Amino acid sequence: MDKSSGDGGNVFLVRLVQVYESFRRAELEAIADLLEFKMDILDYNDDSPFCLVRLPSIQNARALISRTIIAHAIYVLWGSGSDYPSLRTSVREQSAHLWAPFAESSFRFEIDSFRGKRSMKEQRSIIESFSWLPLNGPIVMRGAELTLTVFEDWAAGDQKRRSQEQKPDSESQDPESAIASSSLPRPPQPKRLYLGQLIAESGRSHALAKYDLKKRVYVSTTSFAAEIALVTANMAHAAPGRLLYDPLAGTGSLPVACAHFGAMTCGSDIDGRMIRGKGGRRSVVGNFEQYGFKERWLDGWVSDLTNSPLRGLGDEEATRRAGWLDGIVCDPPYGVREGCKTLGKRREERNAVVEGPVYIDGKLSHLLDGYVPPKKPYSFDAMLDDILEFAAVMLVENGRLAMWVPTANENNIALVTPMHPHLELVSECIQSFNKWSRRLLTYRRLRAGEIDRSTKSRKRTYGTGVTANELNSFRKKYFEGFKPTQS
């Protein structure tokens, strides 16, 4: 295969998981970027779990897979082909230097059929077709020094057709003789084959089991599922020594995911009950304690995004300098389960009372215990722009913002991606549900020299409505059941 030859590093096969297709490539790229090595994606298809990449070294491959969530493992590619004869030719001609060191090693073979199934007999026949490899070591099922995997990539539906056609004499057929017997119509075969040497497995299964929401002490209806929260943390470059902040933290699902990768985290929420929790271990701090890294939760506080207490905002000097946060992760409330709120009074309330502080029994009401400041609904678009403005000021150079945004799945609605002159959109990943979808937008804070001073961030005007529906078109569509709009 042309792609696997050539200089500058080795070709590896990443065995992806066939979920969250649009996140997989972006996740690998985010990790390679974080770990600062060059990765060329040689072959990637949303329809396949086999991705070929070129990496400078096996150490890089181990580092890459150790952080990847939407992959099972990484392999050194020994060969590939469109059928078994061409796969064997590819291995024989290109990979002698790869298999030579294992001549006396213990080894085992595995078959990984994507959308396909092989009987034990077929598997044995496939494995025996590689018996020419000079592997003289013992075959062991556990703890082998060399694990070789044959990957089969079947087209959707071919496996089903194959089993129907083969039924009458399936016992007498093995894949080799099936190909050889030209008198019969050729049954469907895998469209692509690979042979790979296992290097390392990802931390996926361990992490998904550990951070399963069902086992987490403190959760709410808006807690983020472990898998996609961990991917978000990867996109935001959460790593040891870094400080990440979630301005809409809720029960802290995203900070927990960032802490998994070693980052220091902090978070705030306009709803103090979320940050304080329900007492004892049922709190954000309790979640960090549950996972054994309470030292990675710097602090939680109660604050509003538009009136943030973090230093740097509104300060002219600070806007010229870069900020002090390495990353920002957030999942803004879509206004469905949790409303978009900011501090202030609704218009009708404003008219009803006198402007200024309120006294109760001669004391300022806002200094009394149990005071809850009034909140008003907030335009979703305005909130997204506020988050971008916040990130532009608070992030260090090359710091990242990973933010979730919902959209209705309608063809006639153009996807609006909020932009800021100090932020570069790195990736855009889509998770589709039935009638709506959400996107993970990842931005990078530009370095001082990269910022084009001539572009001013445009001031948008937002809906002047008062109710949640008027201010948030996504919420309105959600509760209308995403009916197509008349046009």
Add this chain to the structure above:
Amino acid sequence: MKILTLNFVTCARKACKASPAAFPLRPREAELEIVEQDINPLFVRNVLPRLEWDALREVCGELGLQQLPSTAPSPDDLFTTTPAAADTAMADAADAHEPRPSQLLRDLHTLLLETTMRSGKLVCGNCGHEYAVKEGIANFLLPSHLV
């Protein structure tokens, strides 16, 4: 709220952002406690250049904590490459070259990440607004007449 976080927050009012008097917030009636944490040398090193050192000194003074030097230490002072004499015999060759946290780093860790304001008030030096800290959690929400 940890001493480190106090170095990152100022008054939430937009009107106070430009005023030098608003930062740092002045701790009042503060009840402090030490919450032991595992040391994170890499994080302390990375966060050191992001601190407003004068503000940190001021807050330490107000809280009656130790007197800090007038200028921020250099990140080089956080690690020592020569292990103490007693350790040399024990440490193998590879370990001896590993940078070790210095006493300064340990002290900064205790100050920034273990010293916690359990309760009290944070007062803005510009507008005088008081933010309450309860059970270690500060509340920066503003009443509507200040928004």
